[in-house]
Amino acid sequence: MQVLGQSCCQVVDAVAHRNYTDKPTMARRLQQETTINSTTSTSEYSDEPMSNKPMSDEAVKVSSHAQQDAMAQQTGAPTELPRAASGNAVQWMVLLGAFIVALTLAATLGAPVPLSDLWSHDAARAEVAQRIFWRFGGEWGLRPVRLLAGALVGASLATSGAALQAVFRNPLAEPYLLGISAGGALGAAVGVALQGSTSLRVLDNSLFDVSSVLAFGGAVAASSLVYVLGQRGNNGASAGAFAGASNRGGLLLTGVAVSSFLAALMALVVALSNRADLAQQIMFWMLGGLTRATSAQNAVLFVSFVAGLGTLLWSARDLNALRAGDEEAMSLGVPVVALHRRLLLAAALMSAAAVATAGLIGFVGLLAPHLIRLLFGSNARAMIPAAAVGGATLLVSCDALARSVVQPVELPVGIITALLGVPLFLFLARRS
Amino acid sequence: MLSIENLCAGYGRGPVLRDFSLRVEAGQVAAVIGPNGCGKSTMLRCVSGLMSAQSGRVLVAGQDVSSLPGRERARQIALLPQNFAGDLWNDLDVEEVVLAGRTPFMPPYGAPSRTDYMETERALQAVGAWGLRRRPVSELSGGERQRVGLARALAQEPRVLLLDEPTSNLDVRYQHEILDVVLRLARHQKLTAVLVLHQINLAAAVADVMVLLNGDGTTRSRGAPAQVMTTENLQAVYETPLTVSLHPRSRRPQAQSNWVFEE
Numbered sequence: 155m156q157v158l159g160q161s162c163c164q165v166v167d168a169v170a171h172r173n174y175t176d177k178p179t180m181a182r183r184l185q186q187e188t189t190i191n192s193t194t195s196t197s198e199y200s201d202e203p204m205s206n207k208p209m210s211d212e213a214v215k216v217s218s219h220a221q222q223d224a225m226a227q228q229t230g231a232p233t234e235l236p237r238a239a240s241g242n243a244v245q246w247m248v249l250l251g252a253f254i255v256a257l258t259l260a261a262t263l264g265a266p267v268p269l270s271d272l273w274s275h276d277a278a279r280a281e282v283a284q285r286i287f288w289r290f291g292g293e294w295g296l297r298p299v300r301l302l303a304g305a306l307v308g309a310s311l312a313t314s315g316a317a318l319q320a321v322f323r324n325p326l327a328e329p330y331l332l333g334i335s336a337g338g339a340l341g342a343a344v345g346v347a348l349q350g351s352t353s354l355r356v357l358d359n360s361l362f363d364v365s366s367v368l369a370f371g372g373a374v375a376a377s378s379l380v381y382v383l384g385q386r387g388n389n390g391a392s393a394g395a396f397a398g399a400s401n402r403g404g405l406l407l408t409g410v411a412v413s414s415f416l417a418a419l420m421a422l423v424v425a426l427s428n429r430a431d432l433a434q435q436i437m438f439w440m441l442g443g444l445t446r447a448t449s450a451q452n453a454v455l456f457v458s459f460v461a462g463l464g465t466l467l468w469s470a471r472d473l474n475a476l477r478a479g480d481e482e483a484m485s486l487g488v489p490v491v492a493l494h495r496r497l498l499l500a501a502a503l504m505s506a507a508a509v510a511t512a513g514l515i516g517f518v519g520l521l522a523p524h525l526i527r528l529l530f531g532s533n534a535r536a537m538i539p540a541a542a543v544g545g546a547t548l549l550v551s552c553d554a555l556a557r558s559v560v561q562p563v564e565l566p567v568g569i570i571t572a573l574l575g576v577p578l579f580l581f582l583a584r585r586s
Numbered sequence: 587m588l589s590i591e592n593l594c595a596g597y598g599r600g601p602v603l604r605d606f607s608l609r610v611e612a613g614q615v616a617a618v619i620g621p622n623g624c625g626k627s628t629m630l631r632c633v634s635g636l637m638s639a640q641s642g643r644v645l646v647a648g649q650d651v652s653s654l655p656g657r658e659r660a661r662q663i664a665l666l667p668q669n670f671a672g673d674l675w676n677d678l679d680v681e682e683v684v685l686a687g688r689t690p691f692m693p694p695y696g697a698p699s700r701t702d703y704m705e706t707e708r709a710l711q712a713v714g715a716w717g718l719r720r721r722p723v724s725e726l727s728g729g730e731r732q733r734v735g736l737a738r739a740l741a742q743e744p745r746v747l748l749l750d751e752p753t754s755n756l757d758v759r760y761q762h763e764i765l766d767v768v769l770r771l772a773r774h775q776k777l778t779a780v781l782v783l784h785q786i787n788l789a790a791a792v793a794d795v796m797v798l799l800n801g802d803g804t805t806r807s808r809g810a811p812a813q814v815m816t817t818e819n820l821q822a823v824y825e826t827p828l829t830v831s832l833h834p835r836s837r838r839p840q841a842q843s844n845w846v847f848e849e
Contacts, residue, residue: 467695468694468695469694470694470695470696471689471692471693471694471695471696472689472694472696473696474682474686474689474696475686475689477674477678477682477686478671478674478678478683478686479667479671479674481636481667482667482670482671482686483689484635484636484656485634485635485636485660485664485665485667486660486686486687486689486690486742487635487655487656487657487658487659487660487661487689487690488656488689489656531682532677532678533682534696535695535696535697
């Protein structure tokens with residue numbers, strides 16, 4: 155094979171040799187390292203771009219790297235499966251194991267009665283346990299609802315964070331830090347305020363949940379605002395339709411400004427509303443927690459999460475192309491602007507549903523995708539679903555912690571995620 | 587193969603590139619030179635679909651590419667941008683980057699097929715970067731990075747290869763190496779290559795066709811290197827004292843500067 159390769163190389167050298175250059179030895183060395191396909195076989199390269207060309211037909215001079223490469227080409231098989239194709243079986247087992255452990259711990263930790271009461275012969279004790287851990291009278295118990303809410307909120311926030319990081323090309327992008335959660339919270343607050351007002355009583359009985367719809371509207375508005383401001387900020391003079399790397403600091407400043415503005419609007423809604431319980435509700439949203447989760451909200455969460463995740467997975471190819479840069483993706487035929495729009499919409503949908511249920515929970519969308527990227531790499535096909543499971547694991551664990559650290563007081567889960575997330579945020583911000 | 591007809595392009599305040607025309611056959615290399623800001627890169631961005639032309643058209647094998655959807659166009663035309671992979675925040679390895687060149691052939695969910703892996707391998711072999719496939723792109727030298735960029739472009743199986751200053755940021759050896767690879771790809775794989783270059787002598791050394799642009803984006807001269815690279819043309823465009831002579835071995839025109847630096 156070596157001999158064949160050498161002779162082939164010489165033939166091609168002769169063809170390629172141009173009499174005006176006295177090639178330096180370095181250039182010669184490159185030629186030896188460089189594979190040149192024979193003219194006969196490669197004419198089809200340009201004529202039939204779609205054809206599946208067996209490698210064995212090609213007189214390929216093999217690079218100096220490994221002889222087994224050459225042998226593999228003779229049989230027409232890729233030498234070894236690329237890493238991307240080799241799967242992430244071990245990582246998935248670790249992740250799913252962690253998820254199951256987190257669910258189990260969260261299901262049992264910090265409950266007023268032991269789990270074993272479910273099988274108690276004492277009917278009263280069994281009823282209490284059933285109301286907490288399982289089902290009673292056609293209603294799901296507190297724990298299943300809360301666990302499901304935690305998993306869905308965590309998964310939504312993490313998936314949303316992954317989408318935003320791809321759009322803004324910024325590892326620090328996250329629904330909370332960019333003010334998208336705040337937009338959702340404002341929408342939800344307006345919804346609650348409207349529900350109380352007498353003039354709009356009709357909304358109370360409508361089929362859809364006004365708060366959730368307005369939360370979605372608020373999140374879409376906030377993400378569009380950050381996107382537009384972010385684009386303007388860093389590419390006024392740039393040649394393209396959008397800048398390559400968005401200015402990281404600038405994007406976060408925009409997010410902070412948008413968040414503050416929306417928080418002020420939320421305070422305004424409270425001040426103008428005649429509902430006494432609104433301030434308390436707003437306070438709950440600001441802190442973030444899963445105590446108010448209901449089955450109905452879980453249904454909304456589930457639908458929006460599936461829609462959002464589906465959108466991202468359906469865009470996995472384009473997300474992967476986007477990793478190398480907006481312009482590079484564009485030159486690969488990816489409709490980048492439309493893709494950005496689609497991703498922002500998906501991110502807004504998921505964060506809005508999360509906020510309507512659990513208020514402002516920060517840093518899950520930062521922590522989960524980051525940790526998953528370390529474990530799985532950045533290939534969207536693995537990374538996106540793994541980030542969803544990772545986010546669910548993270549929030550379920552944080553919620554278990556929040557319930558059990560300072561018993562019987564229950565901390566807002568947002569405190570725990572911030573305590574974990576801020577150090578990572580600072581680390582990433584300093585590095586970038 | 588590639589035919590650019592009366593292309594005008596710019597960013598709002600009037601065209602940067604004016605009435606640009608070029609015809610390049612398969613297997614040929616064209617080089618576009620001109621002073622800074624004359625619209626060379628704008629031309630490439632326009633042809634590769636990163637921006638739309640104000641007027642004029644681009645034909646590949648007789649087909650107007652501006653009417654093609656992005657994916658179809660990307661199977662015809664590949665661009666090696668000026669600062670390839672200079673903007674990565676995910677640490678990708680070489681193989682992942684080159685596999686991205688298969689994007690126009692993949693389904694939306696993006697699972698690469700066997701063909702995609704084979705073309706990736708082929709492209710990496712063709713530029714002599716197969717040994718780098720497991721290396722993170724961020725660790726590559728400038729020359730290696732350009733070769734990987736070239737492999738990514740080849741993975742698109744294009745008919746037309748556009749290169750935006752492929753030699754910038756490279757030392758002399760790698761400048762020659764990368765152009766050598768491009769030249770041989772053009773000859774052996776019957777690719778049409780269009781280079782935008784700052785180094786006029788390198789352009790004259792490799793090009794079959796040259797275009798010299800004026801600072802205002804109009805075309806000063808177009809044709810064989812010997813026609814384009816004249817003392818008169820270059821002095822007029824670059825507003826610098828230059829003399830063109832023939833390289834003793836290649837018989838290609840080469841410009842020497844007559845600039846006298848202050849003692």
